[in-house]
Amino acid sequence: MPKSPKRVPMYIQIKNDxxxxxxxxxxxxxxxxxxxxxxxxQFNVSRITIKNALADIVKQGLIHRIQGRxxxxxxxxxxxxxxxEHKEENGRFxxxxxxxxxxxxxxxxxxxxxxxxxxHGYNLVFRLTxxxxxxxxxxxxxxxxxxxxxxxxxxxxxxxxxxxxxKLTLDHFPLVIIDRYLRGLDTNCIxxxxxxxxxxxxxxxxxxxxxxxxxxxxxxxxxxxxxxRLHGYEQALSDxxxxxxxxxxLSLTKMPVVEQIxxxxxxxxxxxxxxxxxxxxxxxxxxxxxSLHIDVPRALSIVCFDDYVHSILSEVQLTYIDQxxxxxxxxxxxxxxxxxxxxxxxxxxxxxxxxxxxxxSTVSPxxxxxxxxxTSSKYQK
Numbered sequence: 401m402p403k404s405p406k407r408v409p410m411y412i413q414i415k416n417d418x419x420x421x422x423x424x425x426x427x428x429x430x431x432x433x434x435x436x437x438x439x440x441x442q443f444n445v446s447r448i449t450i451k452n453a454l455a456d457i458v459k460q461g462l463i464h465r466i467q468g469r470x471x472x473x474x475x476x477x478x479x480x481x482x483x484x485e486h487k488e489e490n491g492r493f494x495x496x497x498x499x500x501x502x503x504x505x506x507x508x509x510x511x512x513x514x515x516x517x518x519x520h521g522y523n524l525v526f527r528l529t530x531x532x533x534x535x536x537x538x539x540x541x542x543x544x545x546x547x548x549x550x551x552x553x554x555x556x557x558x559x560x561x562x563x564x565x566x567k568l569t570l571d572h573f574p575l576v577i578i579d580r581y582l583r584g585l586d587t588n589c590i591x592x593x594x595x596x597x598x599x600x601x602x603x604x605x606x607x608x609x610x611x612x613x614x615x616x617x618x619x620x621x622x623x624x625x626x627x628x629r630l631h632g633y634e635q636a637l638s639d640x641x642x643x644x645x646x647x648x649x650l651s652l653t654k655m656p657v658v659e660q661i662x663x664x665x666x667x668x669x670x671x672x673x674x675x676x677x678x679x680x681x682x683x684x685x686x687x688x689x690x691s692l693h694i695d696v697p698r699a700l701s702i703v704c705f706d707d708y709v710h711s712i713l714s715e716v717q718l719t720y721i722d723q724x725x726x727x728x729x730x731x732x733x734x735x736x737x738x739x740x741x742x743x744x745x746x747x748x749x750x751x752x753x754x755x756x757x758x759x760x761s762t763v764s765p766x767x768x769x770x771x772x773x774x775t776s777s778k779y780q781k
Contacts, residue, residue: 409547411452414443418457422473433463433471448542494736495525495543497536498554503680505706505725506554509578512729513552520737522549533562540564550574550736557623561585574739578732580625586747588739590732592723593751594625598632600756601675601703601721606640608764610673610701613637614648616661616685617677629677629705652681661688665700672765673701679708682718686761701762717759728752 421427434442439450454471457463465471494517498506514524525548529536533556541564543551551568553575555561561582568575569587581589605613615633620626634644648671650664661684665671676682682704689700696702696716705721731750739745 410443410445410545411449411547414439414445414450414453415457417443418453419462422462427473429473431473432469433473435470446542446545449545452546492522493525493546493548494522494550494552494733494740495527495548496552496554497527497529497539497543499529499531499556501528503678503706504709505678505723508725509554509729512726512731513733514729516730516733517737520733522737529556531556537562537564540568544568544573549740550576552576552578552732552736554578555580555582557619572743574736574743576732576736576739578728580623581749583624588735588747589749590728590735591625591751592725592728592754594628595632595635597705597721597723597754597756598629598675599636600632600754601705601719602633602636603640604719604756604758604762605673605675605701605703606636606642608673608701608762610765611642612648612668612670613642613673613675614650614664614668614671615675615677616650616652616664616681618652618681620651626677629675633675657681657684658688658691661685662692665689665692665694672699673762674703676702676704679704679706679718679720682720682761683708686716686718697761697763698766701765703756703762707757711759716761719759719762720757721754722757723754724752 418427418433427433433439433454436447436450436454439453440447443450454463458465458471462474463471464474496510496513498510500506501510510524510526517524525543527539527543529539536553536556540551540553540562551574553565555565555577565575565577565582565587566585569585575588577587577589579591580594581587581591602613613633615630617626617630620630630649637644647668650660652660665688674682674685676685682702685702686696689696694700701719703719703721706723706725707720708718711717731752735748735750
């Protein structure tokens with residue numbers, strides 16, 4: 401059977417239409433173009449699609465923009481503009497969406513994705529969703545309109561996933577979820593083995609002799625990576641013969657995190673170790689402990705997920721779970737490229753192995769009398 405023709409992205413179709421009207425003299429030098437909103441309504445597309453359609457024409461000098469007045473056909477066009485011929489290499493784009501780019505984990509993840517795509521002749525389109533599911537949904541629609549070949553998404557935390565992810569999945573669009581999976585939706589996913597990582601972190605602490613180990617995380621419900629880490633923590637406690645005490649679980653809210661952890665440590669002075677779900681929480685916990693004159697690690701051991709920037713310069717370097725995120729990013733890129741070639745292949749849920757990196761934030765618990773009991777009288781802001 402002959403191959404079906406390649407679908408030309410909408411913004412290129414609109415660009416060609418505009419240039420054809422210029423070529424045919426419908427729009428003449430000096431004419432003002434309709435506004436972006438008017439063009440978006442005329443072509444029944446989003447404003448960003450119109451922006452992309454106009455961008456290349458502006459670069460060629462065929463249109464000029466006047467701040468506050470609009471876009472005009474350039475006066476110095478002497479020859480009809482050449483029609484734009486879409487080339488396949490111009491459409492070799494894969495998008496990556498994530499809520500934030502503010503730590504070593506996310507930086508390594510995007511590095512791995514970009515490296516793998518570049519080696520296969522693809523370009524990366526990167527967008528931040530800023531923890532907003534509404535924005536995430538909007539960006540996904542825009543990306544499919546401009547013709548990206550595939551999408552890798554680090555979803556916004558929450559109990560539900562947005563409608564666009566469901567639609568793309570049902571349409572067999574080349575889509576890969578990274579860092580977690582979505583309950584109730586059969587998608588292609590890449591994540592580290594969160595259960596095993598938390599299990600190993602907790603067992604490390606129980607092997608050192610800790611029995612009062614707290615689990616500190618962001619909101620747990622709906623985010624499978626955090627849920628799996630909690631289950632790994634609880635299984636390690638159970639396998640060590642320890643009671644699962646819900647008092648030893650802290651789910652952080654948006655109020656000042658340092659203050660939350662300070663209050664928690666004051667209310668639970670028997671806690672001698674923490675497992676935190678990321679390095680940011682681990683560092684904040686260490687800051688909170690020091691503000692209460694709790695020595696890390698002699699009075700409080702801390703294990704976190706992921707390394708952090710310039711950790712080697714820290715006096716106390718946090719023991720952490722290495723998720724091998726750069727290779728995880730590469731694997732996500734390989735999977736999306738495979739889906740571009742065969743979108744209907746069987747769905748895959750790939751768990752990436754991780755490892756415990758032991759540093760000097762974890763030691764055996766010291767006798768309580770060496771440090772005394774933390775009370776509110778020691779609390780200093």
